[in-house]
Amino acid sequence: MTAPAAYAGFGPQQVLDALDAAGLRGDGRILQLNSYENRVWQLFLEDGRAVVAKFYRPGRWTDAQILEEHAFALELAAAEVPVVPPLVLTPASSALTWLPADAPTLGVLPGPLPHRFAVAARCAGREAELEQPGALRRIGAFIGRLHAVGARQPFLAPTTMAPARDAAQARDALLAQGHVTDAERPAWADASARAVDAIAEAFARAGPLATLRLHGDCHLGNVLWRDGPHVVDLDDACNGPAVQDLWMLVSGDAATMRRQFDELLAGYEDFRDFDDGERRLVEPLRTLRMLRHAAWIAARWHDPSFPASFTFFGTPAYWSQQTAQLREQCALMAGR
Template sequence: MSEPAPDSFESLDPDTILNAVEHHTGLFLDGSLTPFNSYINRVYGVTDEEGNRYVVKFYRNYRWSDEALADEHIFLNDCTNFEIPVPITLGESPVGRSGGFRFSVFPRISGRTFDIESDEDWIRSGALIGRVHAAGRLKKAPHRTLCDPEHTTGQYINRLIAEKIVHPDCLSEFSAVCTESLERAKRAYRACAGSGADWGRIHGDCHRGNILRKSDGTLTILDFDDMMTGPAIQDLWLLLPGHLEDSRRELNLMLEGYEEFCSFDRPSAELVESLRFMRQIYFLNWCALQRNDPLFAERNPGWGEKAFWIRETGDLETQLDFLA
């Protein structure tokens, strides 16, 4: 029988972490432990007795099923088979278990955040994502999130309201802007459906902080924790410097690199502002899942209070103006 899954990370102490890594990988660690910034999971740096450095990620329980975690690691393995530089796990299985927690261990990748400063940088970033998507279209990820307004974003909105997470004084305005935005997002998706928009396994959270430039100049993409099934444009728009109307040049440069490795349905670029709204809701739901975690409360004072929901509702109203 498997151990019960803890509701929080409070029982995750240094000995538990180090022993779990050693047992899962066969490594002999030097006993050092460095916590890294991570919101929904717990991530630590460890070092073996020979000075090699690793990262261990303990997954938040109840967020992903075992099958969903398997989908993530199958995707990573497919990327590796395409010679795409991504983190690949150590141990006999991608996911280990200890004390009711699930975790994975990776070699630590050193590098700097990839600052996109030139046309060539935009092309390179698009090429990297195109390679990832070429691997992503090999298989499906049936247990992961579907990047779709009706089946995912709508559920998140309903949860935020039904569980009374939204402050009651802001509920009417929040509900109104979400209802209108959701309808416009659905309309944008329907408009793209007939154009054969390219869907597949995607990274899902491809912002600049998840692309590193290594010392040899190689680009590597990190953190597939939010991988999902969705349109290709989801992994491109997060890198843009602003709204779509102000960023078409940068998008076209990215597509120049992207289309060397993977086809792209050009009309689906018009989903960018709908996807921006959907990400706002996704992030609110993501934070709501953690709201009772003491570390989250410490890092996010005032989350969920009236002033917070006034700001969030205002941001949603601003975004509504960009939705057709």
């Protein structure tokens, strides 16, 4: 769904009105925060609190998916795992739909496009400094605690990771949407086909994997540090293998990544065992993310914020670079 349809005419006044209906009266101070997929505002309330309101992109998630995300965040908070859970709202208007009925965390504005929103306390933090002694081990322990809760039961509404399927769908979408420039299309089509096959082969070799509820998008931008790590943005929570929440935290050459992964696991395994065979899935998952990221940008290209933010996307140089990177990933997945 394009931004002009999804967010046309939607701005600060609508945000303030929605929070009023949720029993949260703003004092007029409002600041839009950076967010590509959703629209997010920070607001100061008349009672002195500061909150963050997130308006989910219409059509991206169902009510059931969002409510399971909220329930997971609240379950983590109850287990004293540092997360930023949604507030339970006290509705002041019956003109909106409030879900779930007994302890609502989700408001739904009426209209042809239902704008769903949630509110959380403002929680400041900074990006973790991984070079600090013990930082990776603390983050690993934090993720181990999160996964110990995540393993209690599966998600029912959110998706379960299926890397072979997801990679093929991303490639097909990019080819169908016409974003790959003509001159670069044959080389990119070949490299991406090889990458999709390599991802499928890697997961087939791995055999059946244990899955659990994951954060799903556990990169450093979503791991904030304030007296220790905590996570924000559970939008991409899903069922999948534990390695999905670990691999984005390591980078560098092979030796550096092994050392970083060892440090993460030194903390992680204080709370939960890790299947060491999942380490072999790091490069396939990195390749999958490359394909899905490009497909995500392409799918949102009609949102004015995307061309403004991703000016390199879709150029001949972009697709040449993508082709080269996919070839490198194929070599890494083949062990060369």
